[in-house]
Amino acid sequence: MDSNPILEVSDLTQQFRSGDRQLTVLDHISFSVEEGTTCSIVGPSGSGKTTLLGLCAGLDRPTAGEVTLNDIPLGPLSEDERAEVRNKYVGFVFQTFQLVPTLTALENVMVPLELRGVKTAEVKEDARQLLAEVGLEERLHHYATQLSGGEQQRVAIARAFINKPKILFADEPTGNLDTETGGTIEKLLFDLNTINGTTLILVTHDLSLAEQCRRTIHLKNGAIERDERTGQPKMDQVNR
Template sequence: MQSKSILEVTNLTQQFRSGEKMLTVLDHVDFSVEEGTICSIVGPSGSGKTTLLGLCAGLDRPSHGQVQLNGINIGDLTEDERAAVRNEHVGFVFQTFQLVPTLTAIENVMVPLELRGEGTDEVKEYATELLNNVGLGDRLHHYPTQLSGGEQQRVAIARAFINKPKILFADEPTGNLDAETGSTIEDLIFDLNRANGTTLILVTHDLELANKCQRIIRLKNGKIFKDEWVEENSHLEQVDELR
């Protein structure tokens, strides 16, 4: 049985005005991602990775082209409608954690469902379960300032999965962490992603992290110049090729 495409990007172009000139950040990008795929997007600084991720997630509107997310053409939606789609279908993990400083760990995890009006005991129970799954069962009532960077990112990961997203977007999720903590966070993301059958789109500068994904899309100057599937147990060769 053929898998369904959860993300379809067609002729995607993003331009910004810089003085009297138009700066093209993304230039006619086309690709699709099937449900359940773990896909990384890599490329040098300025290649358009984060811009592409934002457009795919409906955080921004493209200058030209189309993004279909779980069958929904998000370019046709208003800002409020895009926000509703994100809340219903999408999870996010950012480099800078993006936790609410005045909320405890469990309160931060519950935010996406509370925005839907689902702040029930059942939601609290599930948030507790997720925090236990990421090793923070004893930190439920700690505020972000009382947590280490790695612990804050664990809270962010639990929050990303609270709405059982169809697709998870992660933008440099280990960029602000030391190597050992970053490796633990990577494992958590992959383990939770597989357990939930979620599609993962991961932007990273870390070539070894990219090589743990099933598919690598490489950007350069706003265009895709290579799109390939990673063979199992071929990590060292793939890292060499990416350089």
């Protein structure tokens, strides 16, 4: 595994004003994540997990501190420039799927590359292949409302990988799914991480999912409580 960091977080602080009070959601967070690894972020509700993920992905700006993504400091960039970095290097999987309801499964997966200006025919073939990889080759032309929750999440995963991201951020990717379907989605995420060499960073309340990662960062009250590294790949990857 390449030891170079794909993500560097330095002294990251995020504060919000609530009436007369200033709330500190993240308090001087620092860590780095090596390229190609898997890392989970866990902690109780309100510990700052989703806020941290959004800052790492350049979706929001911190009150203080710096995020460097793929050797690119995000702080000096404009919103458009950060959006370009995300489109080139980042994939997202959300708990609520975030599919466009007026588009088919195939069209939803095509969106990131179409925004980049890639020719439609080429994008369509890549999208077809990814949907086949996640087991949806028979559902290409179904709209989101015609798909189950598990199928929608598989479409979201295919969309996240269409631009061959260097890093994938997943926020509670199995939170809205039943246990069996969630297990299928977990395997997909780790398999695609292995096949593509994509760094996987996920926020989860599910400790069994977190433990499948090579590393787990525990947050509490907006600070890193502990940082655990197993150094071992997911067991079913070893046995495959």
